Amino acid sequence: MVGSTPVRLLLPLLAALVAVAPAAPAAAELPPAAAGASFGAAPLGLGTPGPFRQLFLDPPLSDARAVGTPSLSARLESANSWSVPALFGRGGRVVAVQNDVEADALVLSVRLPWTLLAPGGFRERLTTTLGWRATAFWGGFEDGGIEAWHGLVGAYNFQRQLYPRDHIHLRLLEPGGPRALDLESGRFSAGDLVLATQALLASGGRAEARGSPPEAPAWGISARLDLKLPTGSLAQAGGSGGFDAGVALLGSFELTRWAVLHGMLFGTATSALASSVALQPRTFHAGVDLSLAVLLGPVTLLAEDRYLSALMEGGWTSLDGGSDDAYISSAYAALFRPHNQVSFGLRWRELTLSFSEDFTPGSNPRGARSWFYNENAPDTVLALTFTLPL
Incomplete structure (x- = not known):
């Protein structure tokens, strides 16, 4: 049955996550005033936008201390x-793939600490x-600018001009x-719902970075369980x-007082597409995400590297x-090769502007550049994020 593998994994993973929270070492006991971290030092929290990766669970990096x-x-x-029309074959079956679209999205997330249900106990960690x-x-407006940039820096244009x-x-x-998927016209698509539960395992020290709450920890280690619910339609590229x-x-x-490092190691179990098409996702995926936040007065500079x-x-x-x-x-590279997403951000108060x-x-033996080449899926990502503490 489609989706059966992640569903079978869900219950034992959830039980393990809840179990480790109350059993964490005493060093992780946080007074209520310390149950947070500076928003200015938080990572960008980006996934990997784009029509194909967006169909599946793509866990974003978060501050391990912010509970x-x-x-x-x-x-x-x-x-x-961007990609040109292409055919891929395996075992006598052939699939046609093309990825030429601009995908502009509104991404919403609400973080709810478990202490809203009742204070005290293991809920302080969750x-x-x-x-x-x-x-x-839609077709968008960025194609001309991207082609002009390729021409300016002398980069390969990936046959866009054709x-x-x-x-x-x-x-x-x-x-x-x-x-x-077979989209030839613009449309608005609702996506899947993602639930992510994070448990603080250990923490220590006292944060001195700008904007840190009283008694906030200088470091923290957490575990997280993410679940994607299929509320979006595959035919509409929603999920x-x-x-x-x-x-x-x-x-x-x-x-230091002006630099915070974040990291994440993650693995996912992915359902097959809700289609009998021959090309299907790998069942298991892995990734690593690193982020450096540099706090300079009223602004924060962020640099992140995400490998999938x-x-x-x-x-x-x-x-x-x-x-x-x-x-x-x-x-081909977007589907069958590892993916590396490099992002830079500028944060001022509640607003964060980022580019990926x-x-x-x-x-890359078949290309002019034989190592570490751009694979255009997505080619570029611009994002503006507004975060409001509640």
Whole structure:
């Protein structure tokens, strides 16, 4: 049954997460006043936008110490993705894939500490975040600017010049057979609901970074369980149509009064697409996310690096007829290679502006650049986030 693997994993993972919270060492006992961390030093909290990765659970990085302060976050993000029409084959079956679309989304999340239910006890260590997105898929307006940038810096243009700008071609289907995605016109799509419960395992020290609450810890280690509920439609690119589950280990460390380091290791169990199309996601994925927040007076500078394992099952061959340009400009790297997302942000008070670019780490024997090349899925991401403590 679609989604059965993550569902079977969910109950024991949830039981383990709740069990470790009250059993954590005494060093993690936090007085109510210390159950929070400076918002200015928090990581960007970005996932990996783009039509294909967005279908599945993609756990964002969070502050491992922030377990006691409720908040509401709203993010506007614009992700421009690009690939040429391509065919991939395996075992006698062929799929057609294209990823040419701008996806502009409103991403909402609400963080609710368990102390809202009742104060004291293990609830001081637990918080649950509810996340949801709504996406407008359209031709966009960024294609011309991206092509101009490629020309200015002398970068490879990924055959963009051969196709009309600002069109919509989002496909994942078997020619004459099953269709998972086949969008040729703009639409508004509601996404999946994500529930993430974080448990503080240990903490210590006293934070001195700007904006830190009284008695806030300088460092913390947490575990988190994420669950994606299939509230979005696959046909509308709102979600995969199945349940996904993930676990993460997070750490946050105040290096100095003006620098805070965050990190996360995570793994996810992913359902198959709600379609019989031959190309399906890998069941298990892994990733690592690192973030450095530099606090400079009233502003914070942020730099993050996010590495994800390959999205789709392997063994597929690009049916490009030997054309290196067609291969590099296709969605092959986005689907079958690891993904590296580099992001930079500028935060002032409740507002954070960020920019992300994607890369494919590893060798690239069929390209002019033989190592660590851009893979255009998404090509660029711009985001503006407003976070309001409640």
